[in-house]
Amino acid sequence: MIDVNSLVRNNYHGIMRYGTVIKKVVRADGWAYYKIEWHHDQDYQEAAAWRNEISGKDHRIEEYRGDDLSLVQNPRQITLAIEAHYKLLRSPEKK
Numbered sequence: 001m002i003d004v005n006s007l008v009r010n011n012y013h014g015i016m017r018y019g020t021v022i023k024k025v026v027r028a029d030g031w032a033y034y035k036i037e038w039h040h041d042q043d044y045q046e047a048a049a050w051r052n053e054i055s056g057k058d059h060r061i062e063e064y065r066g067d068d069l070s071l072v073q074n075p076r077q078i079t080l081a082i083e084a085h086y087k088l089l090r091s092p093e094k095k
Contacts, residue, residue, distance in 0.1 A: 007072040008036060010064065015043050018072070025063070033063040 004024050010017045023035035
């Protein structure tokens with residue numbers, strides 16, 4: 001279950017975004033909506049700015065409906081995978 005302080009991800013046209021939930025509201029429509037503090041989000045910010053520029057509209061999203069997010073069940077697993085990736089790249093067998 002996604003709640004405040006959960007680590008979540010969002011895929012925006014192939015840009016994988018990770019962030020922390022800072023607010024959760026359940027609305028009358030039954031959906032939970034979340035405000036997210038995104039981490040290292042420069043690729044998305046650039047893509048969104050380009051979209052805004054070509055469309056002449058502001059497409060920023062302040063709250064995300066629950067089905068637009070995925071809970072990162074085990075954040076440590078991401079760290080371990082990245083560490084293993086770079087260890088493999090540095091191994092003598094890769095050179």
